[in-house]
Amino acid sequence: MGNSKVIPIGDLEVFMRRAFSLSGVPELNAQTVTDNLLKAEMKGIGSHGLSRFPVYLQRIQKGLVNPKPQISITKAFPGVLTVDGDNGLGSVVMLEALKEGFAVTEEIGVCAFGVKHSNHFGISTYYCEQAAEKGLVSILLSNGPPATPPFGGKEPYFGTNPIAFGMPRKNKPHIIVDMATSVAARGKIIRAAQKSETIPEGWALNQEGYPTTDAKAALAGVLLPIAGPKGAALSLVAEFFSGVFTGAGYGKGVAWQYSGSEEPANVGHFMVLLKADSFLSESEYEERTETFVSEIRNLSRAPGFETINLPGEREWEREQAIFAQGMVIDPDLRGQFAEIAVKLNIETEIFND
Amino acid sequence: MGNSKVIPIGDLEVFMRRAFSLSGVPELNAQTVTDNLLKAEMKGIGSHGLSRFPVYLQRIQKGLVNPKPQISITKAFPGVLTVDGDNGLGSVVMLEALKEGFAVTEEIGVCAFGVKHSNHFGISTYYCEQAAEKGLVSILLSNGPPATPPFGGKEPYFGTNPIAFGMPRKNKPHIIVDMATSVAARGKIIRAAQKSETIPEGWALNQEGYPTTDAKAALAGVLLPIAGPKGAALSLVAEFFSGVFTGAGYGKGVAWQYSGSEEPANVGHFMVLLKADSFLSESEYEERTETFVSEIRNLSRAPGFETINLPGEREWEREQAIFAQGMVIDPDLRGQFAEIAVKLNIETEIFND
Numbered sequence: 001m002g003n004s005k006v007i008p009i010g011d012l013e014v015f016m017r018r019a020f021s022l023s024g025v026p027e028l029n030a031q032t033v034t035d036n037l038l039k040a041e042m043k044g045i046g047s048h049g050l051s052r053f054p055v056y057l058q059r060i061q062k063g064l065v066n067p068k069p070q071i072s073i074t075k076a077f078p079g080v081l082t083v084d085g086d087n088g089l090g091s092v093v094m095l096e097a098l099k100e101g102f103a104v105t106e107e108i109g110v111c112a113f114g115v116k117h118s119n120h121f122g123i124s125t126y127y128c129e130q131a132a133e134k135g136l137v138s139i140l141l142s143n144g145p146p147a148t149p150p151f152g153g154k155e156p157y158f159g160t161n162p163i164a165f166g167m168p169r170k171n172k173p174h175i176i177v178d179m180a181t182s183v184a185a186r187g188k189i190i191r192a193a194q195k196s197e198t199i200p201e202g203w204a205l206n207q208e209g210y211p212t213t214d215a216k217a218a219l220a221g222v223l224l225p226i227a228g229p230k231g232a233a234l235s236l237v238a239e240f241f242s243g244v245f246t247g248a249g250y251g252k253g254v255a256w257q258y259s260g261s262e263e264p265a266n267v268g269h270f271m272v273l274l275k276a277d278s279f280l281s282e283s284e285y286e287e288r289t290e291t292f293v294s295e296i297r298n299l300s301r302a303p304g305f306e307t308i309n310l311p312g313e314r315e316w317e318r319e320q321a322i323f324a325q326g327m328v329i330d331p332d333l334r335g336q337f338a339e340i341a342v343k344l345n346i347e348t349e350i351f352n353d
Numbered sequence: 354m355g356n357s358k359v360i361p362i363g364d365l366e367v368f369m370r371r372a373f374s375l376s377g378v379p380e381l382n383a384q385t386v387t388d389n390l391l392k393a394e395m396k397g398i399g400s401h402g403l404s405r406f407p408v409y410l411q412r413i414q415k416g417l418v419n420p421k422p423q424i425s426i427t428k429a430f431p432g433v434l435t436v437d438g439d440n441g442l443g444s445v446v447m448l449e450a451l452k453e454g455f456a457v458t459e460e461i462g463v464c465a466f467g468v469k470h471s472n473h474f475g476i477s478t479y480y481c482e483q484a485a486e487k488g489l490v491s492i493l494l495s496n497g498p499p500a501t502p503p504f505g506g507k508e509p510y511f512g513t514n515p516i517a518f519g520m521p522r523k524n525k526p527h528i529i530v531d532m533a534t535s536v537a538a539r540g541k542i543i544r545a546a547q548k549s550e551t552i553p554e555g556w557a558l559n560q561e562g563y564p565t566t567d568a569k570a571a572l573a574g575v576l577l578p579i580a581g582p583k584g585a586a587l588s589l590v591a592e593f594f595s596g597v598f599t600g601a602g603y604g605k606g607v608a609w610q611y612s613g614s615e616e617p618a619n620v621g622h623f624m625v626l627l628k629a630d631s632f633l634s635e636s637e638y639e640e641r642t643e644t645f646v647s648e649i650r651n652l653s654r655a656p657g658f659e660t661i662n663l664p665g666e667r668e669w670e671r672e673q674a675i676f677a678q679g680m681v682i683d684p685d686l687r688g689q690f691a692e693i694a695v696k697l698n699i700e701t702e703i704f705n706d
Contacts, residue, residue, distance in 0.1 A: 077462020079432040080631045109430020112463040112625070114632040137598060139492065139625070150649050152658035157649065165590045167598075175593070177586040209655050226580040233530040233664045236649075237518045240528070244645045245490060245520075246632050251648050272465070272492075272625055278433045279467040279599050292597045295604050296503050296510065296589075302562050305505035311586045 005334075006326040011350045013038060015341065016053060022344045023060045024067035029092045036091040036122040042322040043315035047187020048123045050329060054336045055257055056089065056120075064262060065089060065119050071096045073113075079104060081113035082247075087264040090121025094269060098127060102134055105273045114246030115269040120144070120257055125178040125312060128166025131273055132174035135282075138166040139272040141238040143248070145256035145265070147223045148182050151232035154209035156222045157251050160186050161238035168276050169293065170286040176312030181235040182223040189215050189223070194332070242268040358687075359679040364703045366391060368694065369406060375697045376413045377420035382445045389444040389475040395675040396668035400540020401476045403682060407689045408610055409442065409473075417615065418442060418472050424449045426466075432457060434466035435600075440617040443474025447622060451480060455487055458626045467599030468622040473497070473610055478531040478665060481519025484626055485527035488635075491519040492625040494591040496601070498609035498618070500576045501535050504585035507562035509575045510604050513539045514591035521629050522646065523639040529665030534588040535576040542568050542576070547685070595621040 013034055020030035033056065041049025059065040069088025073096065076082045081100055085093035097113050104111035121127075124140045131138040144159025160182040167175040180186075184203045192199050192215035201211055204218030212218055225231030243250030248268025255261040277285050297308050329337065329351075338351035366387055373383035386409065394402025412418040422441030426449065429435045434453055438446035450466050457464035474480075477493045484491040497512025513535040520528040533539075537556045545552050545568035554564055557571030565571055578584030596603025601621025608614040630638050650661050682690065691704035 076631055077628065078460070079464075080462035080627070082632045107431070108461060109433035110461075110463055110465045110625075111432075112627055112631065116632075137594070149655070150652065150661050152654055152661040153649075153652040154655040155652045157652055165594075167590075167593050175589075177590050179583045179586065226583055229664075230532045230579055233532065236528075236664065237520075237530050240520050240642075240645065241490070241518075244641050245629075245638070247637070247641075250641070250645060272463075274433070274465055275430065276598075278429055278465065279435045279469075284600070285598070288597050288600075288603070289593075292593065292603060296506075299503065299506040299508045299510055301505055302502070302507040308503050308505040311582075311589065 003331055004328050005353060006328055007350050008326045009038065009042070009323050011348075012327065015337070015346060015348050015350060018346050019053075019057060019340055019344055020060075022346070023057055025060065025089070025092075026068060029067075029089065032095050033089050033091045036126050039126055039319060040123045041327065042319040043123070043125070044318045045123055045125075045185075045315065047185045047191060050333055050337075051187065051191060052120065052122070054340060057340065059119075059257055060089075064264065069093065073097060073100045075104075079108040079111055081111065083113055083115040085115055085118035087117050087119065087266075090119045090267060090269070091126065093118045094121050094127055095130075097269075097271070098130060101271065101273050102131075102136070105136060105275060109275050109278055111273045113271050114242075114248075115271075116246050116248035116266065117264065118248065118267045118269055119265045120267060121269060123178060124162045124164030125176045125315070127271065128164050128176050128178065129174060132166045132168035132176070135168055135276045136166070137168065137274045137276050137278075138164075140164040140166070140269070141241045141271075142269045143239045143243045143250060143254055143267060144186075145254045146252055147186055148225045148232070148235050149222050150236060151225075151229040154205060154222060158225075158232075158235035158239045159254060160223060161235045161242070163234060163238050167289065169289050171290060173310075173313050173316035175289075175293070175310050176316075178312065179226075181225055181231055181238060183226055183231075184223065186219075186223060189218050193219055241270040246270055356684055357681055358706060359681055360703050361679045362391065362395070362676050364701075365680065368690070368699060368701050368703060371699050372406075372410060372693055372697055373413075375699070376410055378413065378442070378445075379421060382420075382442065385448050386442050386444045389479050392479055392672060393476045394680065395672040396476070396478070397671045398476055398478075398538075398668065400538045400544060403686055403690075404540065404544060405473065405475070407693060410693065412472075412610055413442075417617065422446065426450060426453045428457075432461040432464055434464065436466055436468040438468055438471035440470050440472065440619075443472045443620060443622070444479065446471045447474050447480050448483075450622075450624070451483060454624065454626050455484075455489070458489060458628060462628050462631055464626045466624055467595075467601075468624075469599050469601035469619065470617065471601065471620045471622055472618045473620060474622060476531060477515045477517030478529045478668070480624065481517050481529050481531065482527060485519045485521035485529070488521055488629045489519070490521065490627045490629050490631075491517075493517040493519075493622070494594045494624075495622045496592050496596045496603060496607055496620060497539075498607045499605055500539050501578045501585070501588050502575050503589060504578075504582040507558060507575060511578075511585075511588035511592045512607060513576060514588045514595070516587060516591050520642065522642050524643060526663075526666050526669035528642075528646070528663050529669075531665065532579075534578055534584055534591060536579055536584075537576065539572075539576060542571050546572055594623040599623055
């Protein structure tokens with residue numbers, strides 16, 4: 001197959017929704033999970049984008065992820081929601097939780113929710129953006145299967161545990177901070193392993209605890225957290241809040257979606273939502289936020305930098321561009337998509353040359 | 354003066370309280386700020402401990418910090434408190450806010466508060482520990498005077514902005530994560546500059562944007578955030594939540610307590626409190642947290658490590674030991690304390706040889 005065929009986003013979306021739908025995911029939920037994966041890919045976060053599509057489908061088809069979860073949301077306290085995802089797709093569970101969270105925040109000014117029995121939820125940015133669209137500031141933590149050690153350990157225990165923050169702006173893009181607490185997202189190492197590429201030093205240790213640049217050895221060993229003990233502490237925080245605190249799996253109690261594991265992943269998420277105008281009038285909030293952004297942009301630059309970008313800005317710009325222009329899919333992945341079309345008997349020509 | 358005189362903590366406490374009291378700080382508040390500085394020092398965080406005592410006093414005596422603030426706390430929403438510190442000492446303002454925050458959390462399950470018109474508040478750990486003692490999980494962010502650049506900048510804009518998290522345990526110590534988002538706390542560089550010591554490479558750039566190990570050049574230049582763009586983004590997050598969002602100063606709008614500035618510092622803080630048993634019963638929470646701690650301790654260790662410590666644990670152990678044994682104060686600092694005693698006419702022999 002050619003390497004540079006451009007596929008319109010709309011065509012890709014229709015195909016992916018259909019594939020989820022044919023695998024038993026209700027139409028609205030198929031739309032959610034498709035949108036979530038596509039946005040990640042368009043933003044340039046390939047590790048959480050289309051490469052997850054075949055895995056998600058497989059887990060659903062094998063009955064390891066529940067395509068029609070009975071998500072239960074109960075109010076533990078006036079400002080706190082307890083969410084049981086019933087082993088549904090992470091993005092589907094999160095959107096349900098967010099919807100209730102928005103209503104609570106409207107009344108209480110703040111809402112904290114904890115999610116258990118969930119699965120991989122893609123990029124945290126997706127949820128912080130949705131909250132920002134509603135005028136809400138947000139904090140979001142999630143865990144994942146064991147990948148990094150605590151400081152002083154050499155055994156995987158914490159996930160690559162993202163921590164994320166959403167800060168709405170009147171003028172887009174919203175400010176979105178979304179980072180793995182490991183040096184690299186595991187998805188990046190998975191892709192390097194798939195392509196037999198090496199990874200930079202500092203990303204991982206092998207099983208014996210020595211530094212490695214071999215992606216497969218890294219997957220068998222342990223990923224390194226950012227910034228030594230500080231990053232390890234942040235991983236611990238995300239594991240605690242999203243796993244221990246919420247009632248979800250934590251540490252080795254979180255299963256890996258790529259393994260042969262027949263156990264539900266029991267991933268946990270924790271989110272805080274706050275009205276952006278909690279402490280100030282809406283106009284004051286907006287004005288201060290725009291001043292903040294423009295002050296940052298206009299600071300004197302370090303050698304080698306032409307601009308100072310706000311977190312999430314370049315990803316958002318890329319998303320707008322790809323949405324308009326369409327997307328080139330990696331040939332291997334395109335092959336996998338074409339196979340899925342054949343298996344599910346979906347007539348499409350978008351993966352042909 | 355001798356270098357190793359051990360001063361009992363009780364004696365030091367009496368002296369410091371008296372000094373604050375004689376400078377116009379009401380007795381209960383003098384107790385708070387003394388306790389805050391002493392705990393930092395006992396925990397081994399000297400940058401936020403006794404070295405701040407002369408500076409705090411000076412700012413009060415010059416009228417730059419209000420010794421008798423009229424702290425205003427209003428309920429913006431059922432779960433949100435807006436706090437105006439009236440330029441009081443950070444620790445005094447925070448304890449007032451915490452007290453109200455505890456009451457709100459009891460009812461609502463969660464409380465978020467934003468503080469403006471505050472000052473340096475010492476170690477974040479102090480507040481997360483108090484929340485943990487009440488059985489509350491916490492998130493705390495604060496800003497400070499410009500110290501670090503955004504990613505791509507070479508000009509100070511964000512403070513060394515701590516981010517902190519408190520996770521209560523049935524068995525002490527509570528798990529407390531408390532970190533500057535800069536590689537080093539500015540206090541460490543201040544102390545190095547005072548002693549004409551060098552600082553490690555990677556901590557700071559000089560005014561021209563080049564790496565430096567000269568502590569004074571670092572103070573004139575810019576401190577580096579942890580982990581490149583990720584740390585810079587975390588600094589931005591703390592600046593946003595504690596400054597922009599709350600209505601406090603942000604960026605260059607936060608004044609430095611060491612400068613000749615006659616402006617109030619207008620430091621901001623932001624905190625979220627949550628009931629530890631928000632999502633689970635108290636006994637389930639306790640059991641899971643103890644399992645989490647013991648699993649982490651028992652993971653296989655990296656070469657060179659004899660134990661795996663939980664964040665905040667060694668600081669807490671040090672605090673218990675120093676509290677029992679007393680403290681040796683750096684001779685320079687001891688001289689400053691002795692001078693303060695003379696100036697304020699406090700009769701004490703604890704600083705003599």
